[in-house]
Amino acid sequence: MKILLVNVDSRWNMAIRRMYNYFKKDHEVEMIDLGFSGYPHKRSKIIDASGYDRVYVSNIFDNNKDRVTVTGCDWVEFGGIGSNYPERQLPPEIENTDPFYFDDEDTSYGFITRGCIRNCWFCKVPKYEGALKVYNNVERIVKHRKVKFLDNNILAYEHHCEVFQWLIDRNIRCEFNQGLDFRLINEKNMELLSKLNYMGEYIFAFDDPKYQRMLDKKLVIMKKWVPKPWKFKFYIYFHPSMEVSELLDRVEWCRKNECKPYIMRDRACWECEENLKNFMTDITAYCNQPAFFKNMSFEDFLSRRHTDKERITRTLNIYNTKG
Numbered sequence: 001m002k003i004l005l006v007n008v009d010s011r012w013n014m015a016i017r018r019m020y021n022y023f024k025k026d027h028e029v030e031m032i033d034l035g036f037s038g039y040p041h042k043r044s045k046i047i048d049a050s051g052y053d054r055v056y057v058s059n060i061f062d063n064n065k066d067r068v069t070v071t072g073c074d075w076v077e078f079g080g081i082g083s084n085y086p087e088r089q090l091p092p093e094i095e096n097t098d099p100f101y102f103d104d105e106d107t108s109y110g111f112i113t114r115g116c117i118r119n120c121w122f123c124k125v126p127k128y129e130g131a132l133k134v135y136n137n138v139e140r141i142v143k144h145r146k147v148k149f150l151d152n153n154i155l156a157y158e159h160h161c162e163v164f165q166w167l168i169d170r171n172i173r174c175e176f177n178q179g180l181d182f183r184l185i186n187e188k189n190m191e192l193l194s195k196l197n198y199m200g201e202y203i204f205a206f207d208d209p210k211y212q213r214m215l216d217k218k219l220v221i222m223k224k225w226v227p228k229p230w231k232f233k234f235y236i237y238f239h240p241s242m243e244v245s246e247l248l249d250r251v252e253w254c255r256k257n258e259c260k261p262y263i264m265r266d267r268a269c270w271e272c273e274e275n276l277k278n279f280m281t282d283i284t285a286y287c288n289q290p291a292f293f294k295n296m297s298f299e300d301f302l303s304r305r306h307t308d309k310e311r312i313t314r315t316l317n318i319y320n321t322k323g
């Protein structure tokens with residue numbers, strides 16, 4: 001068969017890479033990346049798949065649902081957590097296949113676990129992946145000197161300290177890029193985290209403001225083992241149904257503690273009232289670029305970013321009245 005694999009919007013699509021390795025044993029396989037953004041955009045794509053027997057299309061982000069049309073082939077399957085079929089799973093024989101890497105790639109990717117022990121209201125993981133379960137092992141995932149783990153909540157895995165020790169013993173450059181759960185930090189795992197050959201900042205999630213007091217306590221442990229300023233980054237989730245003050249309090253908490261904020265806007269932020277939408281665009285641009293966040297006030301940032309004085313005033317009104 002002649003098979004086309006389409007990665008719509010992921011930097012590195014695990015399902016597509018596994019399918020490539022699986023199918024290429026017996027078939028002619030081609031793989032393309034469309035490079036669509038995870039942010040709202042207007043792009044779409046019609047793929048002429050004449051001559052192919054099968055086409056598989058995978059997307060991660062909801063906003064890319066229905067943006068790809070495939071013509072010329074009767075056998076097309078869409079999947080991925082952002083598609084209309086987020087519950088679709090790979091068959092076990094493909095799931096158990098290692099992903100394909102190009103010769104010039106220097107970083108491995110993988111999940112040791114899938115699912116999560118939590119049930120955050122805004123998150124799709126509990127719905128589509130369920131409770132935390134073991135999925136793979138570190139030895140099998142790491143094929144390079146660098147590795148990026150995509151686990152949703154690695155600290156909830158009962159053997160996470162053994163994983164960290166394995167990486168330390170081999171001096172593997174690594175990153176857990178989906179955000180660590182600070183509620184599960186303790187002296188032992190934080191000491192091991194501090195000894196990892198880590199890429200960039202340690203990323204945690206500060207999605208729910210109600211945990212701030214607990215975070216204050218955990219930060220003492222975190223800073224004991226990693227005292228360098230700005231070595232922690234916190235994902236800060238925001239949905240328009242939340243108070244802006246809940247966002248700004250977390251941002252200011254980050255500043256006070258020399259941690260980098262990284263605002264994760266819910267998709268609804270692009271569909272909300274115009275002034276709030278503009279405010280969210282500006283505050284996100286400010287917070288998510290450390291060079292600005294660390295070196296200038298939000299007001300100065302706005303004056304550099306916009307010439308429209310009224311826009312600045314409207315944004316500052318939200319910032320000052322709800323902050």
Ligand code: SF4
Nearest residue numbers: 116118119120123152
């Ligand atoms: S902790 Fe993270 S992965 Fe788990 S449910 Fe909450 S947001 Fe999702």
